[in-house]
Amino acid sequence: MLVELLGLRKLVGPVAVLGLLVTLYLNFMHWNEEVVVLDPIYNDMFVVNKMTMVFNAIILSLAVFLVFMGANFYKDEKKHWSDYLSIYIFAVCGAILMIGSHHLLMTFIGIEILSVSLYVLAGSNRTKVESNEAGMKYFIMGAFASGILLFGMALLFGATGTLHYQKLNTFLLAFNNSTPNTGFLYTGMVLILIGFFFKISAAPFHFWSPDVYQGSPSIVTAFMATIAKIAAVTSLYLLLNQVFVALHELYDILLILICIATICIGNILAIVQTNFKRMMAYSGISHAGFMILGILAVDFNHWHVIAYYTMGYGFANLVGFGVAIPVFKSMKNENVAAFNGLFFKRPILAVALTIALLSMASIPPLAGFWGKYYILSAALSKDLLLIVIIAIINTVLSVYFYFRIFVAMYARKPDNTPIEVSSSYKFLLIILTLILLVISLMPDMIAGCI
Amino acid sequence: MREYIFYFLAFVSIISALMVVFSKNPIHSVLYLVICFFSIAGHYLILNAEFLAVVHVIIYAGAIMVLFLFVIMLLNLNKESEPHKPAIIKFASVISGSLLVLVLVAALLKSENLNLPASTHPSMHSIGMVKDLGKSLFTDYLLPFEISSVLFLSAMVGVVLISKKEA
Numbered sequence: 001m002l003v004e005l006l007g008l009r010k011l012v013g014p015v016a017v018l019g020l021l022v023t024l025y026l027n028f029m030h031w032n033e034e035v036v037v038l039d040p041i042y043n044d045m046f047v048v049n050k051m052t053m054v055f056n057a058i059i060l061s062l063a064v065f066l067v068f069m070g071a072n073f074y075k076d077e078k079k080h081w082s083d084y085l086s087i088y089i090f091a092v093c094g095a096i097l098m099i100g101s102h103h104l105l106m107t108f109i110g111i112e113i114l115s116v117s118l119y120v121l122a123g124s125n126r127t128k129v130e131s132n133e134a135g136m137k138y139f140i141m142g143a144f145a146s147g148i149l150l151f152g153m154a155l156l157f158g159a160t161g162t163l164h165y166q167k168l169n170t171f172l173l174a175f176n177n178s179t180p181n182t183g184f185l186y187t188g189m190v191l192i193l194i195g196f197f198f199k200i201s202a203a204p205f206h207f208w209s210p211d212v213y214q215g216s217p218s219i220v221t222a223f224m225a226t227i228a229k230i231a232a233v234t235s236l237y238l239l240l241n242q243v244f245v246a247l248h249e250l251y252d253i254l255l256i257l258i259c260i261a262t263i264c265i266g267n268i269l270a271i272v273q274t275n276f277k278r279m280m281a282y283s284g285i286s287h288a289g290f291m292i293l294g295i296l297a298v299d300f301n302h303w304h305v306i307a308y309y310t311m312g313y314g315f316a317n318l319v320g321f322g323v324a325i326p327v328f329k330s331m332k333n334e335n336v337a338a339f340n341g342l343f344f345k346r347p348i349l350a351v352a353l354t355i356a357l358l359s360m361a362s363i364p365p366l367a368g369f370w371g372k373y374y375i376l377s378a379a380l381s382k383d384l385l386l387i388v389i390i391a392i393i394n395t396v397l398s399v400y401f402y403f404r405i406f407v408a409m410y411a412r413k414p415d416n417t418p419i420e421v422s423s424s425y426k427f428l429l430i431i432l433t434l435i436l437l438v439i440s441l442m443p444d445m446i447a448g449c450i
Numbered sequence: 451m452r453e454y455i456f457y458f459l460a461f462v463s464i465i466s467a468l469m470v471v472f473s474k475n476p477i478h479s480v481l482y483l484v485i486c487f488f489s490i491a492g493h494y495l496i497l498n499a500e501f502l503a504v505v506h507v508i509i510y511a512g513a514i515m516v517l518f519l520f521v522i523m524l525l526n527l528n529k530e531s532e533p534h535k536p537a538i539i540k541f542a543s544v545i546s547g548s549l550l551v552l553v554l555v556a557a558l559l560k561s562e563n564l565n566l567p568a569s570t571h572p573s574m575h576s577i578g579m580v581k582d583l584g585k586s587l588f589t590d591y592l593l594p595f596e597i598s599s600v601l602f603l604s605a606m607v608g609v610v611l612i613s614k615k616e617a
Contacts, residue, residue, distance in 0.1 A: 045593040083611045090604035097597060105594050113601045120608030135612075155558075183560035
């Protein structure tokens with residue numbers, strides 16, 4: 001699967017799309033076999049099962065649409081498109097490695113491939129100071145986070161003598177207080193968690209995210225908000241559930257605190273933002289909080305809840321950015337005010353954005369609502385009542401800042417700047433919105449399928 | 451004997467690391483950093499990791515330090531051009547840094563009876579030798595080894611992308 005991805009990678013858009021689609025197909029090749037038929041491959045480094053297939057499929061389908069959007073975004077600089085595209089594909093490859101990894105070393109390499117590609121992409125608009133700042137900031141902060149992650153892994157290796165998921169799990173299940181090196185073990189675990197929290201921009205480690213989201217080119221922001229975040233969350237979910245599950249009494253309190261802080265900070269600070277991308281960054285932080293709640297509450301047999309949430313989140317974000325990119329390009333600014341009167345100028349774009357934001361604000365029939373519903377009911381069954389209450393209050397708060405965009409789109413007077421959208425791009429947005437609607441309207445069917 | 455060498459190397463590396471931070475002249479900092487790297491390579495040798503030690507010397511003390519020196523000489527760093535942070539930020543960073551050190555050291559001190567499974571392993575005495583390292587790289591760790599080429603490829607494409615002249 002991976003080899004195909006690398007082998008087919010040519011420096012032109014159609015071939016990249018084709019390669020991604022072939023990978024998507026190969027991904028499902030073993031779908032109908034029994035779940036655990038496929039053992040870890042390559043000396044237990046990489047694992048393929050139903051769960052990784054589903055998460056890979058989410059990542060790959062998002063990637064296909066991002067390539068289409070990118071072809072439109074980089075229309076004016078055709079020359080560099082192949083360079084950008086290759087880095088996108090590398091990043092997707094890193095994301096897939098993170099999800100399928102069965103060894104902490106592989107996880108680390110996957111994270112690094114994804115992050116290094118994103119550092120470059122964040123700073124890729126060299127003529128803009130903000131983009132340089134974003135790239136630099138992301139690089140330095142990310143390098144420290146990777147260092148902390150690696151330090152944690154080294155301590156864990158020192159305490160247990162292995163980095164293999166299965167062996168670590170066996171070691172930890174046999175673990176009790178008389179086992180030596182508990183200090184190494186605990187410190188290593190916490191440092192690894194800190195590294196991951198940085199990557200998914202959870203609350204005390206979120207400071208990079210608004211600046212980086214704002215400074216990066218919009219298409220890169222879309223990439224970070226969807227694929228990078230989903231891959232990191234999935235990887236953390238797998239790590240906690242496959243490895244550290246024996247220690248869950250120890251890290252639960254950590255996750256609870258971080259979850260509350262992330263949800264609150266994300267939503268409250270999103271209210272005061274005027275820049276759309278900054279607002280989406282804070283909204284992404286609060287969604288990361290919900291995903292942490294999912295990691296906390298959803299056990300390993302119900303992983304489709306996490307898959308469904310990330311799917312809804314990813315596609316809603318993609319539609320949001322897909323509408324925002326041409327609007328920003330034509331209006332030459334990235335504030336919420338750029339959407340003024342969008343409905344009267346480009347009704348299709350406005351409706352697509354409305355559906356996406358309603359989903360993110362978790363208004364009932366849409367995917368965001370069902371995702372949150374599943375996660376919150378899982379949390380309720382685990383007696384996490386306090387978090388559920390806080391999360392619901394915050395969801396209500398979040399409706400406020402999403403509605404500011406609706407007010408701009410429907411109630412404000414449009415100015416005379418036309419928004420240029422090609423008809424093929426409109427078609428792409430319509431398809432994306434339809435996918436989001438399909439995900440929304442059949443939550444049970446999709447959750448039952450996977 | 452081994453123990454004395456360890457203490458000596460540890461002393462040298464800590465002192466030189468401190469001097470990297472405290473010396474005013476950036477060139478001196480870099481030279482102290484070279485000493486620091488060499489003493490760390492010595493640590494690797496004590497731990498039987500000869501390959502790691504050689505690579506460390508070649509890459510860090512060789513390539514990276516030369517790059518550092520070039521950049522510092524080209525930048526022509528003066529003390530005046532360096533912006534001074536306000537005292538409160540310095541204070542806050544000192545406090546948070548010390549807190550981090552305190553927490554980490556305290557947590558690690560808790561595991562007093564260091565009984566590391568890795569060090570009691572029978573094949574431990576030869577684990578860092580080039581032969582065993584190569585063997586495990588191309589058998590057990592083949593996939594990470596190959597995949598890291600993707601990492602470097604992506605980094606290289608990125609460098610070309612960022613540094614290419616706008617034609």
